[in-house]
Amino acid sequence: xxxxxxxxxxxxNSYARDLEGFYVPWKGAEVPAPKMVRFxxxxxxxLGLDGDALDTDAGAAIFAGxxxxxxxxxxxxxxxxxxxxxxxxxxxxxRALLLGEVxxxxxxxxxxHLKGSGRxxxxxxxxxxxVLGPVLREYILGEAMHALGVPSTRALAAVTTGEEVMRQxxxxxxxxxxxxxxxxxxxxxxxxxxxxxxxxRLRQLADYAIARHYPELAESDDRxxxxxxxxxxxxxxxxxKWMHLGFVHGVMNTDNMTISGETIxxxxxxxxxxxxxxxVFSSIDSQGRYAYGNQPKIAQWNLAxxxxxxxxxxxxxxxxxxxxxxxxxxxGFPEVYQRAxxxxxxxxxxxxxxxxxxxxxxxxxLAVMETQAADFTRVFRSLFGAIEGExxxxxALFANPAGFDIWLGKxxxxxxxxxxxxxxxxxxxxxxxxxxxxxxxxxEAALSDAxxxxxxxxxxxxxxxxxxxxxxxxxxxxxxxxxxxxxxxxTYCGT
Ligand code: AMP
Ligand code: MG
Numbered sequence: 001x002x003x004x005x006x007x008x009x010x011x012x013n014s015y016a017r018d019l020e021g022f023y024v025p026w027k028g029a030e031v032p033a034p035k036m037v038r039f040x041x042x043x044x045x046x047l048g049l050d051g052d053a054l055d056t057d058a059g060a061a062i063f064a065g066x067x068x069x070x071x072x073x074x075x076x077x078x079x080x081x082x083x084x085x086x087x088x089x090x091x092x093x094x095r096a097l098l099l100g101e102v103x104x105x106x107x108x109x110x111x112x113h114l115k116g117s118g119r120x121x122x123x124x125x126x127x128x129x130x131v132l133g134p135v136l137r138e139y140i141l142g143e144a145m146h147a148l149g150v151p152s153t154r155a156l157a158a159v160t161t162g163e164e165v166m167r168q169x170x171x172x173x174x175x176x177x178x179x180x181x182x183x184x185x186x187x188x189x190x191x192x193x194x195x196x197x198x199x200x201r202l203r204q205l206a207d208y209a210i211a212r213h214y215p216e217l218a219e220s221d222d223r224x225x226x227x228x229x230x231x232x233x234x235x236x237x238x239x240x241k242w243m244h245l246g247f248v249h250g251v252m253n254t255d256n257m258t259i260s261g262e263t264i265x266x267x268x269x270x271x272x273x274x275x276x277x278x279x280v281f282s283s284i285d286s287q288g289r290y291a292y293g294n295q296p297k298i299a300q301w302n303l304a305x306x307x308x309x310x311x312x313x314x315x316x317x318x319x320x321x322x323x324x325x326x327x328x329x330x331x332g333f334p335e336v337y338q339r340a341x342x343x344x345x346x347x348x349x350x351x352x353x354x355x356x357x358x359x360x361x362x363x364x365x366l367a368v369m370e371t372q373a374a375d376f377t378r379v380f381r382s383l384f385g386a387i388e389g390e391x392x393x394x395x396a397l398f399a400n401p402a403g404f405d406i407w408l409g410k411x412x413x414x415x416x417x418x419x420x421x422x423x424x425x426x427x428x429x430x431x432x433x434x435x436x437x438x439x440x441x442x443x444e445a446a447l448s449d450a451x452x453x454x455x456x457x458x459x460x461x462x463x464x465x466x467x468x469x470x471x472x473x474x475x476x477x478x479x480x481x482x483x484x485x486x487x488x489x490x491t492y493c494g495t
Contacts, residue, residue: 008050008059011071011100014109015183018208021201022189023075028065028097029118029128031174033162036060037132037455038139040156043180047104047112047156054157063157063178065097065117072100076120080195081188081255082305084289089195091188091255092122095129098184109212111184112156116176129165131172132158133447134267134495136458138177140446141266144438144465150241151234152263153181167495173451182262185209187306188255194309203313209259224313228329232303233336234261239299240340244348245437246272246376248292250282250491257302268491271437273481274373275366281440281491296341300333347432348380349411350387352420361414368403375481380433384426387415434468436475440489441482 015023036059044051053059061067068074076093083091097120099112115138116130135158145152156178163174185205193201210217210227217226238261242249249256250268258264268282277293285291290298307326315322345362346354369379374397382393386408394408395401420428438461446458464478471479482489 007070008053008062009069009071009100009102009112010048011069011073012103012109013071013073013100014208014212015077015098015101015111016073016075019204022193022205023077023098024121025073026076026097026120027068027074028114028176031064031066031118031161031163033160034060034064034066035160035162036063037136037158037160037175037450038155038458040143040154043154043156045105047102047110047180049102059157060159062099063114063159064161064176065114066161069099074099074114076122077184077189078122078192079186079188079255080192081186081253082191082302083253083255084285084287087191087195090122090192092192093120094123094126095120099178108182111181113179113181113184114176115179116161116174127165129161129163129174130176131165131167131495132160132175133172133451135175135177136447136450137443138179138266140438140443140458140461140465141269142179142263143462144468145247145263147466147468148241148245148434148437150245150247150263151238151261153179153265156180168492181258181264182260183209183212183258184264185212185259186255186264187257187259187302187309188253189259190306190309191254199312199316202309206310206313213260224310225325225329228303228307228310228314228326231259231261231306232329232333235299235303236296236333236337237261237340238263239296240337240344242295243292243341244344244432245434246275246292248272248279248281248290249295250280250285250290252290252295252298252302254302254305257299257306267495270440270489270491272376273439275369275376275379276373277370281489283490283492296334296337299337300330303333304330344432347428348383350384350415350420350425350429351418352428353418355414355417358414361411364407364410368398368407371403372399374398374404377434377437378479378481381430381435381479383411383433384429387412387425431469435471435479436464436468438465439478439482441486442478 039055041051062069074097078092080089081091096115097117101109101111104110119128139155139158142152142155159176161174164171165174214230217223220226248270256265270281272279279292280288307330311322379397386394398404442461446461449457464475
């Protein structure tokens with residue numbers, strides 16, 4: 001293993017330092033020929049990294065897990081998780097490493113993490129690897145979500161390893177994603193120690209999470225119920241944003257839910273084209289547990305699992321009281337979520353005032369869209385034109401626009417009473433309703449061309465997604481739905 005001479009990273013590894021026993025120190029596997037596929041220079045600069053030093057073969061070796069940079073303390077994190085409702089007491093980083101943490105230009109601590117860097121003590125039956133298609137998929141999705149204004153892990157680099165890795169459809173190019181997160185603390189991290197009855201460690205973990213993500217709670221006597229409340233609120237905001245954009249995570253297991261409130265682990269995820277609350281894309285989600293419309297309920301269920309892990313900390317002397325306090329927080333989720341949801345829907349509908357009936361206006365449009373599987377993203381983006389009678393763009397998205405026309409009348413009545421100045425509405429609506437989203441057929445085309453050595457489709461898609469609210473010449477096809485022959489879409493986990 002070669003060590004990069006000058007320090008390209010200014011590591012400060014609090015997890016390794018403060019949480020011994022919560023991880024296994026580990027190294028990435030050596031690989032034959034690490035090569036940079038895509039390096040995110042803008043993000044590297046935000047992180048205060050040396051982009052010139054890292055956008056190189058030496059950088060590729062680091063991001064492949066093959067070489068360890070100065071100051072890193074690579075480790076595999078322990079965590080557990082409920083997967084599709086069933087509890088696995090030991091998951092952990094089976095193919096990933098936390099390389100270390102850096103403090104970014106805004107003074108925020110960020111994890112640099114490798115996914116696909118080889119087997120670890122948590123690998124179970126897995127090979128510890130990742131392949132290029134899914135690595136670039138996570139790259140596209142993470143960056144797109146960020147540009148859409150959704151808290152998310154980010155993509156710093158995608159590298160190939162020079163290995164061929166066996167997957168469902170044969171051999172594929174081995175790859176590693178270097179991703180950045182405000183932390184990798186998951187609901188499942190808490191579950192790992194709770195399941196072992198390790199209350200002291202849980203307290204240590206909770207205090208670490210508070211210091212890192214909710215420092216305003218650190219001095220409070222009620223800080224553990226405060227932590228639960230804060231995570232609930234961040235997750236409610238997050239899921240509302242997913243719903244506003246038509247995003248389906250696909251595998252909302254508790255090990256894939258962060259304490260920070262960032263979206264994490266883009267596996268079998270997808271954006272809906274036609275509006276459908278029952279939309280499911282994951283090959284293994286036959287019951288529709290993680291369907292688009294179920295996501296708020298599942299988030300609440302996951303938060304209840306987090307609550308269970310915190311009971312001993314919330315009130316060590318009176319478990320009934322701890323349960324009462326925690327239940328109150330969890331039962332409050334629907335209201336907090338609903339508030340976040342309607343607030344985002346008002347923005348999508350060009351409303352700045354608040355009326356009780358706004359919920360009906362919002363759900364009324366969704367109901368009409370659902371009957372005809374109208375394209376979610378395009379309908380919202382074209383609504384502005386319909387305000388002043390230019391409804392042809394929006395109407396054309398409905399096979400039978402009669403229901404839409406009726407709704408339009410109600411919406412126009414509501415708009416007439418809204419305090420937002422007419423001159424501001426277009427900008428406001430355009431900022432809430434993207435033109436470009438990572439549509440499934442575009443993502444698939446980008447991945448398939450990239451796997452065949454042609455990155456141009458991927459680059460064009462990234463260009464569109466980098467500024468999703470501004471239509472630009474030459475990117476027209478990125479604003480359209482899937483062609484008729486694209487067919488039903490299926491995505492796969494663990495690849
Ligand atoms: P995920 O479905 O990616 O959220 O992963 C769930 C669990 O499976 C985590 O503990 C992963 O580390 C592990 N895992 C997924 N793929 C692999 C793999 N190829 N090799 C080893 N572990 C894996
Ligand atoms: Mg995961």
